[in-house]
Amino acid sequence: MKINTVAVIGTGFIGTVHVESIRRTGVSVKGVLSGSAESTKRGAENLSVSTQYKSVQEICSDKDVTVVHVTSPNALHYPQVKELMAAGKHVICEKPLALTAKEGIDLVNLADKTGLVNATCFNTRFYPMVHEARSLVKSDLIGVPRYIKGHYHQDWLTLETDWNWRLEAEQAGELRAVADIGSHLIDQIGFVSGLEISEVMAELHTLVKTRQKPTGPVQTFTIDTSSKRESVKMSSDDAAGVLIRFTNGARATISISQISSGRKNSINWEISGPDGSLAFDSENPEQLWIGHRGKANELLQRDLSMLSPSAAKISFYPGGHIEGFSETFRGLFERVYADIESESRSATYPTFADGVRSLQITDAIAESSQKSSWVKVKR
Template sequence: MAIGTSRIQVGVIGAGFIGPAHVESMRRLGFVDVVALAAGSQESAERKAAEMSIPKAYGSYLDLIRDPDVEVVDVASPNIHHYPAVKAALQAGKHVMCEKPLAMTSKESAELVALAGQTGLVSAVTFNMRFYPLLQQARAMIAHGDLGTIYSVHGGYWQDWLLFDTDYNWRVEAAQGGRLRVVGDLGSHWLDLAQFLTGATVTSVLAELFTFLPVRQKPEGSVEAFASVDLPRTPVAVDTEDAATVMLRLGDIRGTMQVSQMSAGRKNRPLIEVNGSSASLSWDGDRPNELWIGRRDRPNELLIKDPSLMYEEAAAIARYPPGHDEGFADTHAAIQRAFFEYIRARGSGSGAAPNFPTFVDGHRENVIADCILESAQGRRWIDVPPA
């Protein structure tokens, strides 16, 4: 599908927490129109579409995909719908951005990578954390050799919205979200970021998974992410993990990752540190506009986001001058901008490589997740095959 420099019309599948966030980020671009929304029912779709002033509402994502006005499909639905929705969109000749995980299994994600390649359509997975300006700076510093030889990468991702047994969401159920909940939801972001920053890929894993609440109280009705509700409840057995600890090998680099959705007080905190032979750096999602730089032979530094002090490739991601913070919403606008500008430049036909995570990156995370599950079940190191 050739779009060129015209306005781009998008249909969004999913009206929960993240779908509206995608709508807001696309509207900031100035050349993207959200023309359709699909949700779990016609009533829900119409209500949400009216709230966001989206002209068309569909109770079926297949109807949205068939809409001739929709040129690009944004998949922000529960995980179980990712694979069939993405496949249908590609087969209909539409470019696709999909929330992570790309699919429920690596077999499904491999099929989607192959299909995207065969069609020549532009594909992306929403690993938006790459687009914090100071994480772009961290990547540039590592690439320019400022840290020397990289020895280790470590950190984690913590939330508390599933701390109580009355906290519930479709992600708790493996049938809806996949066998790995916290690793798939939070760990996939962190693992993508660790590989993005270091330029290395995960080659082996040793994992332990924890389910602290084997029984949760499921409400009789749907619950959006991070929402609290007062509904009648039924106790159900939990078949996904609440937390995980993973040791990593990225070639010669060693790493550790800890992820949890039961860390009281941590609302949404990713943290990553990279240690090298000359310097270290650390970024904390609770303070996303600061980058700590550690030295052995001179004072440590705290770089506050300032495009004039950053490498050119990192400064290009920042949209605001010094003193004006950029956060979660800005990262979504940045990844959407990269994706849609690539479409306008006619994708791979432009001769340029994508500057955003593609289905290849999404598939790699599915493969790593498979190995993490196998490692936890077998209590041993598992080598990660090339993806």
């Protein structure tokens, strides 16, 4: 099936990233839809997009649109994706796929029934050195992974005056830091290690007890200078600590925070096996650290001549020409689009099933924090 054009729902920070990355695949973005006519108009003009949709129904009825990217607030994902797939549209949805695992399973069943291509946007898998780490684990370089440590730290919600729709449960859901960024870290760890999580022990922290909410909307990763604010009590997680047990007996310790000053977008993990360790840092994405017990450690630089086929396929520039965040979206989108055009399934990207698994894990994390006990992850 030839991809005619794409529509994008949401024109905020991540919606803009989607539009720019879609264009880099060579596919045309026909139109956008945002939360209001005003924001849709502004988004379309800023992104040089021709069509300003008025509703999801209008996108559904547009025969020129083959694929829809859903980047709206979390609470809208489930109803929008369900409506789009019922209309025959292939969908790439930002995480979380839905607010509950039950809703996510409903979307998986709908995708299976319709046969439509579907993806959950765990884009951070698509750093080339993350794929390289996965290939090295599969080649048994470090042996079977047995201990993992990691963090995903940001600082953009450190101050009580920092505000975003993600702080509002009715739009984002009850979980915040864990669902918003912790899900990416957990997905990366599972993708690279090949391990399956069986149980979690977690503690969620609301450390900014009260925030000053602006009276108008605030874009993600921006500072609002409005003098008109209202005091709002907070209950969602600013940070979390999670202990993880895997089905093979391996263990992990991870930290998640959106209030760590100086950490702009730091995904960092280290995976250890009996024969070595691998470490990656998203703020230095061109390198993969390889640790040894009995010889000098190694630092592998991204270079097409030295990468596995999987990693080389998502490296778009020669070594030394820095790639980063935006290329991860391009790598994901190209694989999804290839499946749509070939009418096949390559299993090279995260689908709705991966989105559901993430929801099951984050649900268990929330339950564990509430009960102060280990909780098994449902399947």
